[in-house]
Amino acid sequence: MTFTALPDLAVRTLGGSVLAASDESFAEKENLLNPWAPAFVPATFGPKGQRYDGWETARRRAPGHDWALVRLGLPGVVHGVVIDTAWFKGNYPPHASVEATAMDGHPSPAELAAADWTELVPRSPLQGDTAHAFPVAPGGLATHVRLRMFPDGGIARLRVHGEVVPDPDRLTGLTVDLAALENGARVVECSDAFYSSPDNMLFPGLARTQADGWETARRRDDGNDWALIALAAPGVVRLAEIDTTHLKFNAPAEVALTGLDEHGTPTVVLPRTRVQPDTRHHFRVTSPEVTHVRVDIHPDGGLARLRLYGDLTPAADHALTTRWQTLRNRM
Numbered sequence: 001m002t003f004t005a006l007p008d009l010a011v012r013t014l015g016g017s018v019l020a021a022s023d024e025s026f027a028e029k030e031n032l033l034n035p036w037a038p039a040f041v042p043a044t045f046g047p048k049g050q051r052y053d054g055w056e057t058a059r060r061r062a063p064g065h066d067w068a069l070v071r072l073g074l075p076g077v078v079h080g081v082v083i084d085t086a087w088f089k090g091n092y093p094p095h096a097s098v099e100a101t102a103m104d105g106h107p108s109p110a111e112l113a114a115a116d117w118t119e120l121v122p123r124s125p126l127q128g129d130t131a132h133a134f135p136v137a138p139g140g141l142a143t144h145v146r147l148r149m150f151p152d153g154g155i156a157r158l159r160v161h162g163e164v165v166p167d168p169d170r171l172t173g174l175t176v177d178l179a180a181l182e183n184g185a186r187v188v189e190c191s192d193a194f195y196s197s198p199d200n201m202l203f204p205g206l207a208r209t210q211a212d213g214w215e216t217a218r219r220r221d222d223g224n225d226w227a228l229i230a231l232a233a234p235g236v237v238r239l240a241e242i243d244t245t246h247l248k249f250n251a252p253a254e255v256a257l258t259g260l261d262e263h264g265t266p267t268v269v270l271p272r273t274r275v276q277p278d279t280r281h282h283f284r285v286t287s288p289e290v291t292h293v294r295v296d297i298h299p300d301g302g303l304a305r306l307r308l309y310g311d312l313t314p315a316a317d318h319a320l321t322t323r324w325q326t327l328r329n330r331m
């Protein structure tokens with residue numbers, strides 16, 4: 001599996017933020033984390049020059065280099081970084097590097113500047129108009145990253161792919177969404193992701209458009225589409241939310257949920273149940289302790305969101321706490 005299949009911990013739609021940058025004279029630092037592919041319309045000149053969907057600094061007339069400080073939307077272990085110079089052809093930086101740090105609480109840019117930083121991507125050569133994928137050997141926990149470019153120029157996007165490691169303070173002892181990406185859940189297999197990724201249905205908040213959810217192609221056989229979710233941690237599911245919002249002419253006719261325990265033994269959590277287009281459905285359910293849930297949509301379509309509220313097992317509470325502390329100390 002390539003690291004780009006893992007969630008982008010920095011993307012704006014998961015809560016990432018560019019806290020500060022040395023300069024953003026030509027184009028705003030915030031663009032680095034836009035969820036969409038970088039756009040470009042040639043010869044669109046504004047008062048500051050050509051418009052770019054990226055971060056672009058002034059031509060440096062003094063020694064030094066430019067940098068941007070990013071708070072990840074979700075803390076995690078980084079498996080790879082993409083530095084994308086899309087559309088920056090005569091103004092890309094010849095070199096860039098990325099570092100990470102882990103800090104508790106809500107540190108300010110000044111506190112972060114004084115932190116200990118670990119190198120993720122050493123100073124590396126870049127090309128113009130190219131998405132550079134840099135695999136990173138998984139290490140400790142990261143909460144923030146720093147992108148440096150040498151000496152100046154434009155970078156369209158920074159993607160920081162990795163495993164989400166949730167802070168146990170937000171989960172242990174509480175009833176939580178076991179399927180939330182922000183709690184560490186992830187889609188590990190699916191039948192179809194033609195229009196959009198099934199991980200989308202695990203994103204925070206409500207879907208704003210059809211594109212914010214999971215959508216499959218029209219099926220032309222007798223089968224049905226499905227996705228397998230590795231839960232945030234082993235637990236018992238008590239309430240399922242199945243949200244077809246924005247799927248008006250392409251909602252599934254029926255949805256079913258199957259829980260899988262650590263041995264892969266299946267249990268029906270929600271039998272095939274009729275659903276309506278453009279509707280948030282809530283179903284009280286019971287399940288044994290499960291590690292995965294498979295959602296079957298009949299025959300095809302997609303879902304805007306899937307929420308599986310429930311309780312972690314005591315062993316999962318303990319494992320989440322130990323994992324957080326171990327990875328926190330390793331950075």
Ligand SMILES: NC(=O)NC(NC(N)=O)C(=O)[O-]
Pocket residue numbers: 026048049050051052056059090091
């Ligand atoms: N045509 C350009 O893109 N020029 C430059 N940048 C902008 N945004 O105009 C530059 O000097 O790097």
